Amino acid sequence: MNIFVLLAIIAALVAIQVVGTRFVKLNRLAWMAIWWIALYLALSFGIDPPLPTTIIALFMAIVTLALLAYLSADSEELETAKNTIVSFMTERKYMVPLLIAVVAIPLLVAFKVYSDMTQPPQPPASGRTIHPPPPASINFEGNTINLATANNPYRDLEESDPEAFAQHNANGRRIYFENCFYCHGDNMEGSGMFAHGYDPLPANFNDPTTISQLQESYLFWRIAKGAPGLPGESTPWASAMPAWENFLTEEEIWDVIIFLYEFTGYEPRAQGMPH
Numbered sequence: 486m487n488i489f490v491l492l493a494i495i496a497a498l499v500a501i502q503v504v505g506t507r508f509v510k511l512n513r514l515a516w517m518a519i520w521w522i523a524l525y526l527a528l529s530f531g532i533d534p535p536l537p538t539t540i541i542a543l544f545m546a547i548v549t550l551a552l553l554a555y556l557s558a559d560s561e562e563l564e565t566a567k568n569t570i571v572s573f574m575t576e577r578k579y580m581v582p583l584l585i586a587v588v589a590i591p592l593l594v595a596f597k598v599y600s601d602m603t604q605p606p607q608p609p610a611s612g613r614t615i616h617p618p619p620p621a622s623i624n625f626e627g628n629t630i631n632l633a634t635a636n637n638p639y640r641d642l643e644e645s646d647p648e649a650f651a652q653h654n655a656n657g658r659r660i661y662f663e664n665c666f667y668c669h670g671d672n673m674e675g676s677g678m679f680a681h682g683y684d685p686l687p688a689n690f691n692d693p694t695t696i697s698q699l700q701e702s703y704l705f706w707r708i709a710k711g712a713p714g715l716p717g718e719s720t721p722w723a724s725a726m727p728a729w730e731n732f733l734t735e736e737e738i739w740d741v742i743i744f745l746y747e748f749t750g751y752e753p754r755a756q757g758m759p760h
């Protein structure tokens with residue numbers, strides 16, 4: 486619901502009502518047109534997320550029928566409306582507006598048909614879940630790692646021993662440029678030399694919706710288990726992310742995670758917050 490748009494439309498209707506009854510006498514036909522436009526604007530811009538155009542067309546067809554019923558409910562008003570239309574079509578003084586209407590209406594229809602037909606075809610949305618909930622625990626080289634409580638064992642060194650922390654970071658850099666940059670890129674923007682062959686693309690770690698939203702244990706799971714470890718809703722077969730558990734040690738994975746955060750400048754998401 487877009488409350489400001491709706492309030493603006495209601496305010497405009499009230500203003501027209503005041504002006505329309507005090508100063509100029511609007512007949513029922515004019516009111517119908519005003520209500521039709523107001524309802525169209527409210528349906529098109531007042532609702533969030535937007536309604537599909539087919540639904541708007543359906544509602545507007547109902548609105549048109551309801552307004553016609555309203556118009557024909559009073560035979561005197563119906564007569565006035567008819568006369569207004571007939572005089573618009575026959576009287577000389579309406580010549581120019583009539584000509585404009587006769588040319589503009591087919592032009593608008595033609596433009597609509599043309600613009601609908603020239604829309605480029607869109608592939609259907611794949612609906613892949615990018616960040617599925619992780620499993621409660623994973624098995625890593627015979628040890629069970631509880632993902633809800635696992636922490637990067639070297640994270641504390643950042644405060645307590647910056648030199649040791651820098652070494653883990655340097656080791657992470659080596660691991661990244663030996664293994665990851667082919668896909669995730671020199672700048673971690675997801676456009677390494679292999680990236681263009683993949684769909685989905687390798688994650689762009691600079692994007693604020695990736696590692697900055699995730700806990701380190703979540704990254705550990707994704708790096709250790711790769712695409713094969715993804716649940717069904719993430720269509721694991723569509724991702725090229727390798728499972729690194731047989732190639733990197735536990736320490737190496739935590740180190741490369743440190744490097745991902747140091748390089749991008751993001752902080753990992755705190756433990757205990759939901760994904």
Ligand code: HEC
Nearest residue numbers: 664665668685686687688695696704707708724725726741
């Ligand atoms: C063969 C290409 C390839 C290589 C090499 C690769 N990745 Fe990936 N990675 C991907 C793709 C594709 C995705 C996105 C799809 C997905 O989430 O599985 C991804 C996703 C990720 C994610 C998940 C990000 C998120 O927001 O959920 C992490 C973390 C990650 N990679 C880390 C790494 C690390 C660390 C390395 C190196 C040890 C690495 N990747 C090597 C292709 C690769």
